Amino acid sequence: xxxxxxxxxxxxxxxxxxxxxxxxxxxxxxxxxxxxxxxxxxxxxxxxxxxxxxxxxxxxxxxxxxxxxxxxxxxxxxxxxxxxxxxxxxxxxxxxxxxxxxxxxxxxxxxxxxxxxxxxxxxxxxxxxxxxxxxxxxxxxxxxxxxxxxxxxxxxxxxxxxxxxxxxxxxxxxxxxxxxxxxxxxxxxxxxxxxxxxxxxxxxxxxxxxxxxxxxxxxxxxxxxxxxxxxxxxxxxxxxxxxxxxxxxxxxxxxxxxxxxxxxxxxxxxxxxxxxxxxxxxxxxxxxxxxxxxxxxxxxxxxxxxxxxxxxxxxxxx
Amino acid sequence: xxxxxxxxxxxxxxxxxxxxxxxxxxxxxxxxxxxxxxxxxxxxxxxxxxxxxxxxxxxxxxxxxxxxxxxxxxxxxxxxxxxxxxxxxxxxxxxxxxxxxxxxxxxxxxxxxxxxxxxxxxxxxxxxxxxxxxxxxxxxxxxxxxxxxxxxxxxxxxxxxxxxxxxxxxxxxxxxxxxxxxxxxxxxxxxxxxxxxxxxxxxxxxxxxxxxxxxxxxxxxxxxxxxxxxxxxxxxxxxxxxxxxxxxxxxxxxxxxxxxxxxxxxxxxxxxxxxxxxxxxxxxxxxxxxxxxxxxxxxxxxxxxxxxxxxxxxxxxxxxxxxxxxxxxxxxxxxxxxxxxxxxxxxxxxxxxxxxxxxxxxxxxxxxxxxxxxxxxxxxxxxxxxxxxxxxxxxxxxxxxxxxxxxxxxxxxxxxxxxxxxxxx
Numbered sequence: 212x213x214x215x216x217x218x219x220x221x222x223x224x225x226x227x228x229x230x231x232x233x234x235x236x237x238x239x240x241x242x243x244x245x246x247x248x249x250x251x252x253x254x255x256x257x258x259x260x261x262x263x264x265x266x267x268x269x270x271x272x273x274x275x276x277x278x279x280x281x282x283x284x285x286x287x288x289x290x291x292x293x294x295x296x297x298x299x300x301x302x303x304x305x306x307x308x309x310x311x312x313x314x315x316x317x318x319x320x321x322x323x324x325x326x327x328x329x330x331x332x333x334x335x336x337x338x339x340x341x342x343x344x345x346x347x348x349x350x351x352x353x354x355x356x357x358x359x360x361x362x363x364x365x366x367x368x369x370x371x372x373x374x375x376x377x378x379x380x381x382x383x384x385x386x387x388x389x390x391x392x393x394x395x396x397x398x399x400x401x402x403x404x405x406x407x408x409x410x411x412x413x414x415x416x417x418x419x420x421x422x423x424x425x426x427x428x429x430x431x432x433x434x435x436x437x438x439x440x441x442x443x444x445x446x447x448x449x450x451x452x453x454x455x456x457x458x459x460x461x462x463x464x465x466x467x468x469x470x471x472x473x474x475x476x477x478x479x480x481x482x483x484x485x486x487x488x489x490x491x492x493x494x495x496x497x498x499x500x501x502x503x504x505x506x507x508x509x510x511x512x513x514x515x516x517x518x519x520x521x522x523x524x525x526x527x528x529x
Numbered sequence: 530x531x532x533x534x535x536x537x538x539x540x541x542x543x544x545x546x547x548x549x550x551x552x553x554x555x556x557x558x559x560x561x562x563x564x565x566x567x568x569x570x571x572x573x574x575x576x577x578x579x580x581x582x583x584x585x586x587x588x589x590x591x592x593x594x595x596x597x598x599x600x601x602x603x604x605x606x607x608x609x610x611x612x613x614x615x616x617x618x619x620x621x622x623x624x625x626x627x628x629x630x631x632x633x634x635x636x637x638x639x640x641x642x643x644x645x646x647x648x649x650x651x652x653x654x655x656x657x658x659x660x661x662x663x664x665x666x667x668x669x670x671x672x673x674x675x676x677x678x679x680x681x682x683x684x685x686x687x688x689x690x691x692x693x694x695x696x697x698x699x700x701x702x703x704x705x706x707x708x709x710x711x712x713x714x715x716x717x718x719x720x721x722x723x724x725x726x727x728x729x730x731x732x733x734x735x736x737x738x739x740x741x742x743x744x745x746x747x748x749x750x751x752x753x754x755x756x757x758x759x760x761x762x763x764x765x766x767x768x769x770x771x772x773x774x775x776x777x778x779x780x781x782x783x784x785x786x787x788x789x790x791x792x793x794x795x796x797x798x799x800x801x802x803x804x805x806x807x808x809x810x811x812x813x814x815x816x817x818x819x820x821x822x823x824x825x826x827x828x829x830x831x832x833x834x835x836x837x838x839x840x841x842x843x844x845x846x847x848x849x850x851x852x853x854x855x856x857x858x859x860x861x862x863x864x865x866x867x868x869x870x871x872x873x874x875x876x877x878x879x880x881x882x883x884x885x886x887x888x889x890x891x892x893x894x895x896x897x898x899x900x901x902x903x904x905x906x907x908x909x910x911x912x913x914x915x916x917x918x919x920x921x922x923x924x925x926x927x928x929x930x931x932x933x934x935x936x937x938x939x940x941x942x943x944x945x946x947x948x949x950x951x952x953x954x
Binding site for chain 1: 723724725727728729730731732733734736800801803842845846847848849850
């Protein structure tokens, strides 16, 4: 029964864990964005450190390989003066058959203050949050197809940076929605922040059932879906989806859904292009666009550090 | 032992009896209803005032977990749970380890169950050796050993040629075949209904067509072979609609649903509750309502518990890794009563879904109260609430989506062959 209560908020309605964007009020998202804004300054200073998390132990628990997300979490934690311990669990105890909860219980006994978790199964961070010592905060760094909340937060931070106001935007998310935790979190973040029109553009094989119940409009044709949009959010296509039953080939995917300069020209002239990385150039995005003037892909990465600092700082303060 | 059950509300769904009547039991049989037979001296009198007396419940799917899964539950623990739930006859699916695919295993199970002197156990034999879907089992030998039907449990059966042959062979000897319609390819790696909850939570999905495609295949093969087929655990509105249509066209096919699917939906998964990881998956509210309506209009004849105790270690995992199943045999009665009351059915009709109807599907003489018949009875307090939880469940499996819920209807006595095998404290 308790599994129907929002597990992310404490009794005062403050953020206790960050597991998903789904179910978070707009005020909390704004708080994270505003806090991140204040950290952007820190990351540009000569001494890029604040003492907010001095003496705190943050465990990066990665049950699935990751370079970029793990690194940005590590940088963010270090800039907050925390002690960071990186564990690639897929290489250690998990492979020896230790259960996820045993692993977590052992680490909790080492006086952890926060777990940053990535796992291949949807809901794994929820499981950990449910069983861990209530003093410990859990941050979801990507679980299965479910959620990648800090990625979505850095995306909306980037959008706010360039577009200022969410309430007059038309945004398209393009690619493999079905398997994408990034897309799910982006959709929840954008709807919560009041974006009036969100479009998803994909072939039917890469869309989950009843996706429109998430509050999006479905398009299968890039030329229609990109028309007059303010923001284009591209998704990464996993290698294993490029051939087989989901798609005939990477080439054909590029033909229909790859972002080229021609297709981008259908969007508003000042439209920006986002991509969560790592990019498959020539599969989902053309190099001209990825490196072009409308691309904000590299600023995304920079903002990712400020967002993760904000999330960890807010959690430790609650 | 002679027992006099007095002042109870006696319900026999098979005959439609619902009246205040005493029961007189002796020599394992029901001696008389109403007036005491001449010279009857009770050794024990049960005052059933305020209680309901009905036939012992018949459950079409109770996993006893033996052989092979003793770490999840044992024959002793689950047989104890069954009588605490008022169940006096139960069918157990063949998905043990090894599966019930040879006569020795079936004889051993029957022998051990019989020695416990509790519920009557009716094993359902494996349709194929090892439930691998490759080679037919020795069905004749298995029937002689005590099997009542053959099924493939939840194991995938992809080879339609083999399914055709299995039905042809079973039809030759009029053996019953129980099938859960699920296309193995369409369901592959899925863990939740292909609907808005799986979409929101990012769970690999099982579409409704996994059920309907397999169901259509089975219906066509039944027409082709004339085999006696029972469909297990329907989960979708479209599925029951197909069965309704087939029956209207004269197809003599029966089906059941599980208690969870009559009460819960995908929404109950909430934030990844692994107790809602069930097979088949909990589907939409619309599907649930269609199952309830089909159960009420008779399209679905039986409600079963689909009892599947799972150990904690196998449940305390991310949703997609968690073992499917829930403990349920002790919830069969209260959940049937809840459905019946909410459907505004007479109690006798509600109870038919867990007594005479499943007995008819099993082809056994049980699930009814008649003078001269076996005294298998369930006496329950229809008004008593109890809270579902680890301390109130007798099953070794404590995992259920209903943990913490108050349910109404508590078994007070269970009688088998005129012996009181369970008495609540």
